[in-house]
Amino acid sequence: MILLTGFEPFGDQEVNPSWAAALRARDILRSEGHKVEALELPCVFGEAATVLLDAVKTLTPDVVLCAGLAGGRDRVSLERVAINCDDARIPDNKGQRPIDQEVVPGGPAAYFSTLPIKAALRNLQIAGIKGEVSQSAGTYVCNHVFYALMNALSGKAGVRAGFVHLPFLPEQVPAGSLTASMPLESMAAGIAVVVRTAVQAPVDGPRDSRVPIPR
Template sequence: MKVLVTGFDPFGGESINPAYEAVKMLPDEIAGAQIIKREIPTSFTRGTAEVVRQIELCQPDLVLNVGQAGGAAGLRVERVAINLADARIPDNDGAQPVDEPLVQDGAPAYFAKLPVKAMVRGVQAKGYPCQLSYTAGTYVCNAVMYTVLHTVQSYPHIRAGFVHVPYATSQLEGKAAGTPAMPLADITAALAAAIEAAVQNKTDLKEQMGRLD
């Protein structure tokens, strides 16, 4: 089995992006699966195009895209991507789309094709904070998640999804007191646990993880 794992380059004035910093520290094999690591640009146009190119090039069985969610207290396993770009800040190419569809006449939304609840429990079992999330936002992370899930409609054997990671502790300088973060080594270990659960579980847990808000 081949697993394509991508992380974004730095954006928003940050000197690093813990997404790719953690991805590149992953082992080359997890649960018997080959781990292929790639960096993609934080760009609505180039980021989505590059991840599609990597899917076509690598022909993976599983795709996990990873992004930074500054302010999150732990990992967030995303369940839903929506067909909308509404950027609060410009991407790394200066693009700032507002209320634009990612794919003209595309489906309004796609659900992740990974065992998201099993991934949450797999990370928690290793002692790291993790929760199931029902929104991947409207920035480049959502754009990549939606584009990948749209693309793999033509590759029914490929399972795909998205995980957000918090700030690394090295990013806390200059941020408000109490801003949550994790050591980069812990982010990497938590990602590895999520990947292990995704590889080992073809179907998801039937367990309540809904929200009231």
């Protein structure tokens, strides 16, 4: 079982490409015989994590790939690290704006993705899709969900999970703007590449997904 997630629109955007791409990737993967579910998450601190973790508990997926929007980036960003920090530049969709709060009180400082991100990057490049390994998922709801997911799966062998950020859709960028964008089909194909890699390849190397708090 594969679980894909994207977010509802937030801020001043009327569409969130992460949800559209997750739906399209679901259809691509289903056409290849994979069992896949897609879930739209609210862009709300706390609530988003609850919705995701309830789905993980119900579906017991082998692969979980969450996606979110990182407007201004020009490629599929494979996030390496989720940090235990909520620090919002803008309010979420319910007006919450946490500042320097822990996602999980007393939890580890950070978690690594358990997706084979370097193998996935290589496969993105082979497929002609722009990609990168990103060292920061930010501190907004995307990172909140990423951290909550990895914390819930910590110590559970056999489940590969992580997060990708996606660019704007071309239609979200004003005419004449130099802001980067990516077609929906490329985003969806990129998600499908990452999922196939997670299904077929081992993680990049043996390690504990937790990053210890420095002492």
